Amino acid sequence: MIVDTQHSTVEANQEALRRLTSARPVLVDVAAAGEVVPGMTPRTILTSGAPLAWPDYTGGQRRAIVSAALYEGLASDVQDAKARLDREDITVRSTQEHGCIGSVAGIYTASMPVLVVRDEEHGNTAYCNLYEGKSRYRLNYGAYNEEVRQGLRWLQEVQGPLLADALKITGPLDLKPLLARALRLGDELHSRNTAGTLLLQRTLTEALFDVGRDEARESEVRQMLEFFSSNDYTFLRVSMAAAKATADAAHGVAGSSVVTGMAINCREFAIRVSGCGDTWFRGAFPTLEGRFFDGFTEADAEWIGGESCVTETVGLGGFAQACAPTLMDYQGGSYQTMRDNNLAMYDITVGEHPDFLIPAFDFRGAPVGIDVFKVVETGITPVIDGGLAGREGGQIGAGVLRTRPDVFAEAASHLRHLQALSPSDHTPGGHHDHV
Amino acid sequence: MIVDTQHSTVEANQEALRRLTSARPVLVDVAAAGEVVPGMTPRTILTSGAPLAWPDYTGGQRRAIVSAALYEGLASDVQDAKARLDREDITVRSTQEHGCIGSVAGIYTASMPVLVVRDEEHGNTAYCNLYEGKSRYRLNYGAYNEEVRQGLRWLQEVQGPLLADALKITGPLDLKPLLARALRLGDELHSRNTAGTLLLQRTLTEALFDVGRDEARESEVRQMLEFFSSNDYTFLRVSMAAAKATADAAHGVAGSSVVTGMAINCREFAIRVSGCGDTWFRGAFPTLEGRFFDGFTEADAEWIGGESCVTETVGLGGFAQACAPTLMDYQGGSYQTMRDNNLAMYDITVGEHPDFLIPAFDFRGAPVGIDVFKVVETGITPVIDGGLAGREGGQIGAGVLRTRPDVFAEAASHLRHLQALSPSDHTPGGHHDHV
Numbered sequence: 001m002i003v004d005t006q007h008s009t010v011e012a013n014q015e016a017l018r019r020l021t022s023a024r025p026v027l028v029d030v031a032a033a034g035e036v037v038p039g040m041t042p043r044t045i046l047t048s049g050a051p052l053a054w055p056d057y058t059g060g061q062r063r064a065i066v067s068a069a070l071y072e073g074l075a076s077d078v079q080d081a082k083a084r085l086d087r088e089d090i091t092v093r094s095t096q097e098h099g100c101i102g103s104v105a106g107i108y109t110a111s112m113p114v115l116v117v118r119d120e121e122h123g124n125t126a127y128c129n130l131y132e133g134k135s136r137y138r139l140n141y142g143a144y145n146e147e148v149r150q151g152l153r154w155l156q157e158v159q160g161p162l163l164a165d166a167l168k169i170t171g172p173l174d175l176k177p178l179l180a181r182a183l184r185l186g187d188e189l190h191s192r193n194t195a196g197t198l199l200l201q202r203t204l205t206e207a208l209f210d211v212g213r214d215e216a217r218e219s220e221v222r223q224m225l226e227f228f229s230s231n232d233y234t235f236l237r238v239s240m241a242a243a244k245a246t247a248d249a250a251h252g253v254a255g256s257s258v259v260t261g262m263a264i265n266c267r268e269f270a271i272r273v274s275g276c277g278d279t280w281f282r283g284a285f286p287t288l289e290g291r292f293f294d295g296f297t298e299a300d301a302e303w304i305g306g307e308s309c310v311t312e313t314v315g316l317g318g319f320a321q322a323c324a325p326t327l328m329d330y331q332g333g334s335y336q337t338m339r340d341n342n343l344a345m346y347d348i349t350v351g352e353h354p355d356f357l358i359p360a361f362d363f364r365g366a367p368v369g370i371d372v373f374k375v376v377e378t379g380i381t382p383v384i385d386g387g388l389a390g391r392e393g394g395q396i397g398a399g400v401l402r403t404r405p406d407v408f409a410e411a412a413s414h415l416r417h418l419q420a421l422s423p424s425d426h427t428p429g430g431h432h433d434h435v
Numbered sequence: 436m437i438v439d440t441q442h443s444t445v446e447a448n449q450e451a452l453r454r455l456t457s458a459r460p461v462l463v464d465v466a467a468a469g470e471v472v473p474g475m476t477p478r479t480i481l482t483s484g485a486p487l488a489w490p491d492y493t494g495g496q497r498r499a500i501v502s503a504a505l506y507e508g509l510a511s512d513v514q515d516a517k518a519r520l521d522r523e524d525i526t527v528r529s530t531q532e533h534g535c536i537g538s539v540a541g542i543y544t545a546s547m548p549v550l551v552v553r554d555e556e557h558g559n560t561a562y563c564n565l566y567e568g569k570s571r572y573r574l575n576y577g578a579y580n581e582e583v584r585q586g587l588r589w590l591q592e593v594q595g596p597l598l599a600d601a602l603k604i605t606g607p608l609d610l611k612p613l614l615a616r617a618l619r620l621g622d623e624l625h626s627r628n629t630a631g632t633l634l635l636q637r638t639l640t641e642a643l644f645d646v647g648r649d650e651a652r653e654s655e656v657r658q659m660l661e662f663f664s665s666n667d668y669t670f671l672r673v674s675m676a677a678a679k680a681t682a683d684a685a686h687g688v689a690g691s692s693v694v695t696g697m698a699i700n701c702r703e704f705a706i707r708v709s710g711c712g713d714t715w716f717r718g719a720f721p722t723l724e725g726r727f728f729d730g731f732t733e734a735d736a737e738w739i740g741g742e743s744c745v746t747e748t749v750g751l752g753g754f755a756q757a758c759a760p761t762l763m764d765y766q767g768g769s770y771q772t773m774r775d776n777n778l779a780m781y782d783i784t785v786g787e788h789p790d791f792l793i794p795a796f797d798f799r800g801a802p803v804g805i806d807v808f809k810v811v812e813t814g815i816t817p818v819i820d821g822g823l824a825g826r827e828g829g830q831i832g833a834g835v836l837r838t839r840p841d842v843f844a845e846a847a848s849h850l851r852h853l854q855a856l857s858p859s860d861h862t863p864g865g866h867h868d869h870v
Contacts, residue, residue, distance in 0.1 A: 184629075184761040185620050185630055186620045186621040186630075186794075194619075195620055195621075195630070195633075198620075198633040198634070199633070201640075202633060202636060202637075202664060205636075205640055206657060206660050206661075209656070209660070212644060213648075221644070222641060225640055225641050225644070325794035326619040326620070326794040328794065328798070329798070335794070335795050335797055359621075359763065360760040360770050360795065361770070362763065362769050362770055363763070363764070
């Protein structure tokens, strides 16, 4: 019997594409991670990337986890924190295991407020914590000091509750129109979120105005307006949560070779694939074409985690780079290169997004749904717009990350194996009924 | 004696360019035209375009002037208004004669609020009245009915005073950084002003919040927030006032062949030139590559005035078209054509703007300072992004207007004549001392 695996993959990928493009992410709440994230406990710390055991976390990501234990009051000092982590009195888990998505190290503790984004089409929910602000030193970049601590506390005590109260007034925010509109205003919604931030602020302004009529909240509202004005990256967390909800909706289509997750931890770049269950295919870090700030060089860079590339997974970021020429100011390059990078992504994706349109391509839909088979065939790998962390903590640059082919080849091979095993049963992991 | 006119023109144009690019337009106030516009009287109506005598105004522009008389309470009905205009009991003047700038018909009466923009570098002041909102029917598009009247009244009673009060709190707004930033966010600041509107709203939000703490003003502030959210064109009037202040600063440089005004009335397209004094060179209307709304055709279009092309005069609009691919959605075309149009403008301008940068051209400065000699030499004429008015009033489309060469040729010829007359005296109009 000849197995038409190609045909079943095409159908499965169309289903994954349908899910990716029909997802309707809605911002429904902002609440403490401990209250809403499934499986989150008071002693859990979430961090970016395919899961690792605690002892395997190194460098800035390890430092960020330890700092999180201090921030959350789970340990008295660094030594105590490490000891508690060693004996699993404090648990480290991957964001990915809890429907969360991490920017750089992506640190979550139970008290941190998270954006709650539900995909109204498919019913799944994703979470992303809040942006710490434009300071180069942030916990998610592996830095921790009194300023970082106070910033996190402000998110917890002021920004989180304010956003939650504003959302109670506005009702749930349908995010897809906001995302689509931001693309028309020069964002690509990974490394450029200026328009998204402006649109979000506008959307919430009247509600903030309402909250601020309470004398006790007035100064908080002013602080929030100031935060919006000073932090063009604010919207990234919304974009990430929306993308995570969308990618999760497309995960688990038997036979599909569409990538539904890309994630970095301190040891590896990894992807997961719709038809391959919970397996993370792990490989080498991307190569880097970056622009370093203030005299830093590539030698100063360190991989400390990162999952904001979930945006690329759903047709944003590098896959909508041509929307955002201004991004060159941040990460270098030329607009022709950006256009070329963006165009190349059509060769490795299964479709074009009906709502995420690229004005500079005469409103062609963004390429969406990375197909590991197409990556293997063409040798073209996904591009990611990203921020760069330094060895000493903090952000030291930004640039285009070019993923390497190894993980895509491994995933393709795995998927072919699954398909050969189960021609008529497309459930990944169905290891029976050989042909 | 051989007169080196070329040399003196180059120097004069460098001075005009310096003025165009060093102008620092600042929004200082919003006040009734009758209170701040020089020469404005309670019985004056200002309208767009090179000056005409009242009997020469026809069609929609004439209708708009008559409607303005009714709006201002200067006449009891249309017949009375016409009679009073005929006997100059009501005076019609060109906006240009009063430091004002008109969108489409550009109608000003004494009670209408105007944005007051001062060029802090050169000390001159320009004025632009307020955007009526997105309804297709607006006085400046030659439409007048109860809805239009109420909209104008709201501008006068609510928006104008609110903006004035907000500006008292914020202090004068430096507009050049706002304009430059909007270009990075996908505006070209003539036919696309979405980013500018977002940025202006953000800039005023906290001040509006302050004003709204007064119970009596609360609902007005909510109306204003709603107006911002519903009207992406709001910022155009700011952009026009800034451009007018800038163009005026560059006017009057003896020997300069740089265009300092482009204006349309119901009879002609006209330009003025820095070195040619108050002369308007009048010629044929631009040709039109437009997109018509809802079944309208070119046959339905009517020229009823327009001076928003002052933005093109200072390096915005069609001269920064490549910033705004999303504009295609409004006025048709392809992005390649927009880029080509924009690039061609470098061939007819005297410099590149140091602050108005075009991200899609790798941050090349926008072409600025239209040189009538270069237009004549190359045969390339300025492109203008514009809205299109219908014969029955209202906006019926949008598109790229391509100016015709006649007025540029006439201006060039006039300037050569002046230069030949006054090789060592660059004051236009110095008709003495033949060589």
